Amino acid sequence: MTLIILGLGSSALAQTYNTFEPSKTQFMLRGYGHTGFEYLDTGGEQESTFLGATFAPIFLYKHSDKLMFEAELEFELEGNELKTGLEYADVMYVLNKHMTVRAGKFLLPFGTFMERLHPAWINRLPSRPLGFGHDGIAPASDIGVELRGAFDLGGPKLNYAVYVTNGPRIKDGSEEPEEAGMLDFGYYEDVNLAKALGGRIGLLPLSDSSMEWGISAYTTNSTGAEDSDYKDVGAFLWALDLSYVKSITPLQGVVDIKAQYNSSNVDTATYYEIEDGISEPYSFDNQSSSFYTQLSYRPIMSGSDFMKQLEFVGRYSDFNAPEGAEWEEKSTQYAFGLNYWLSWRSVVKFSYQTTKMEGGHDSDGTTRTNGLFVHWAIGF
Amino acid sequence: MKTTTNFKAAIILSVMASIMVACSSNKKPIATDTATEVAGSEVDFKIEKSGAQLWGEVCNRCHIAPSPADYNDTDWETISLHMRVRANLTEEEITKIESFLKSAN
Numbered sequence: 001m002t003l004i005i006l007g008l009g010s011s012a013l014a015q016t017y018n019t020f021e022p023s024k025t026q027f028m029l030r031g032y033g034h035t036g037f038e039y040l041d042t043g044g045e046q047e048s049t050f051l052g053a054t055f056a057p058i059f060l061y062k063h064s065d066k067l068m069f070e071a072e073l074e075f076e077l078e079g080n081e082l083k084t085g086l087e088y089a090d091v092m093y094v095l096n097k098h099m100t101v102r103a104g105k106f107l108l109p110f111g112t113f114m115e116r117l118h119p120a121w122i123n124r125l126p127s128r129p130l131g132f133g134h135d136g137i138a139p140a141s142d143i144g145v146e147l148r149g150a151f152d153l154g155g156p157k158l159n160y161a162v163y164v165t166n167g168p169r170i171k172d173g174s175e176e177p178e179e180a181g182m183l184d185f186g187y188y189e190d191v192n193l194a195k196a197l198g199g200r201i202g203l204l205p206l207s208d209s210s211m212e213w214g215i216s217a218y219t220t221n222s223t224g225a226e227d228s229d230y231k232d233v234g235a236f237l238w239a240l241d242l243s244y245v246k247s248i249t250p251l252q253g254v255v256d257i258k259a260q261y262n263s264s265n266v267d268t269a270t271y272y273e274i275e276d277g278i279s280e281p282y283s284f285d286n287q288s289s290s291f292y293t294q295l296s297y298r299p300i301m302s303g304s305d306f307m308k309q310l311e312f313v314g315r316y317s318d319f320n321a322p323e324g325a326e327w328e329e330k331s332t333q334y335a336f337g338l339n340y341w342l343s344w345r346s347v348v349k350f351s352y353q354t355t356k357m358e359g360g361h362d363s364d365g366t367t368r369t370n371g372l373f374v375h376w377a378i379g380f
Numbered sequence: 381m382k383t384t385t386n387f388k389a390a391i392i393l394s395v396m397a398s399i400m401v402a403c404s405s406n407k408k409p410i411a412t413d414t415a416t417e418v419a420g421s422e423v424d425f426k427i428e429k430s431g432a433q434l435w436g437e438v439c440n441r442c443h444i445a446p447s448p449a450d451y452n453d454t455d456w457e458t459i460s461l462h463m464r465v466r467a468n469l470t471e472e473e474i475t476k477i478e479s480f481l482k483s484a485n
Contacts, residue, residue, distance in 0.1 A: 028455060030459075100464075100465050116442045150473075152470045157470060159469075202468065208437050209438055209441065210437070
């Protein structure tokens with residue numbers, strides 16, 4: 001009798017144990033969120049506000065060692081409105097050790113900032129550099145298919161990515177006259193038969209992978225609708241990026257340098273502005289550029305536990321929009337920050353930022369905006 | 381515009397070149413018992429990096445290297461596949477890093 005009970009007990013135990021074995025497929029929820037406080041002074045007009053929390057869940061579904069689906073949603077309070085977005089949603093398959101294919105909506109490897117560095121718990125400052133984000137010239141994401149991979153060159157490493165996507169739509173001014181000629185990378189519906197082609201090559205020349213520099217290109221023959229006057233307006237963009245992260249003993253810490261230069265060249269076209277009820281044609285040399293460089297330092301070898309958690313950051317960025325456009329602009333920005341790392345994925349950021357803008361959306365003169373920011377970001 | 385473009389491109393390229401020169405070293409890596417693999421002839425050998433070393437070097441390129449204890453083995457497998465593609469890592473890098481994270485959590 002005792003043996004029967006023991007036998008049944010061990011069988012039940014074995015079944016219980018089996019329920020804790022990992023399944024062949026895995027689903028995981030990750031992501032990040034951030035909140036904070038901002039004080040802005042724009043030409044003497046002050047405003048301050050606590051920021052509604054931003055929540056960006058990332059869904060990872062690992063079907064096998066080679067097949068995965070990933071998606072990121074974005075929830076953000078803008079005033080009283082809940083803004084939602086689909087940052088990316090793509091399926092990927094590892095074809096071989098040097099090549100992976102992705103399809104869907106994915107972050108574009110145009111430089112490195114938007115693909116790798118923009119999440120709030122990774123970005124060392126509360127804001128993005130000029131030229132990225134809304135009204136920026138660097139494409140962030142699109143719908144299409146991509147091949148990417150990496151090679152070990154016996155010390156140095158090389159990585160690559162090539163992709164085909166729907167491409168941007170040019171703003172013809174019919175909806176927002178002050179933005180005529182601007183590329184809209186957030187318009188994901190394909191408005192013509194042409195596709196955008198792009199890619200990036202990254203080289204890590206040092207055996208410790210501390211430095212990476214990359215060159216990116218992005219081109220399309222058409223940015224306008226098939227039946228529009230802008231069908232043949234093409235665009236060519238390129239970018240240079242640099243990353244250098246190194247633990248330097250004499251400095252008792254980690255030095256992190258990032259830089260990216262973006263250039264956008266859109267074919268010249270004729271746009272129309274309404275003045276006194278009369279439509280006046282105009283055109284301009286549609287070239288834009290932006291640049292940022294950032295230096296941060298973490299004294300991780302300091303004898304003080306408090307100092308080890310600190311990080312000092314400085315960033316310069318600028319943005320030049322085409323002369324003659326309604327959105328003509330020349331801006332420069334300096335940002336300085338002090339971060340306190342609560343853990344490897346949770347940081348409180350204190351920063352001061354000053355931006356000088358000439359022009360911008362048909363405004364005249366120079367505007368200076370100074371801001372104080374306190375942000376708290378956490379990855380999970 | 382073109383002058384500015386060329387100037388900024390030159391800055392980036394100059395910084396790249398400067399760092400490469402500054403970091404150039406004639407020192408050969410010091411091989412440890414766990415990080416050395418002798419292959420081929422007596423003079424032809426390759427220094428193999430450990431997963432812990434790659435974890436420190438590779439993850440820190442974008443964000444602070446994660447604590448191995450924060451996830452279990454199954455989670456690390458999922459995260460590793462995600463990061464392999466997101467950061468465009470080599471198969472060798474991610475395989476070693478994943479093994480290290482699973483051994484140290």
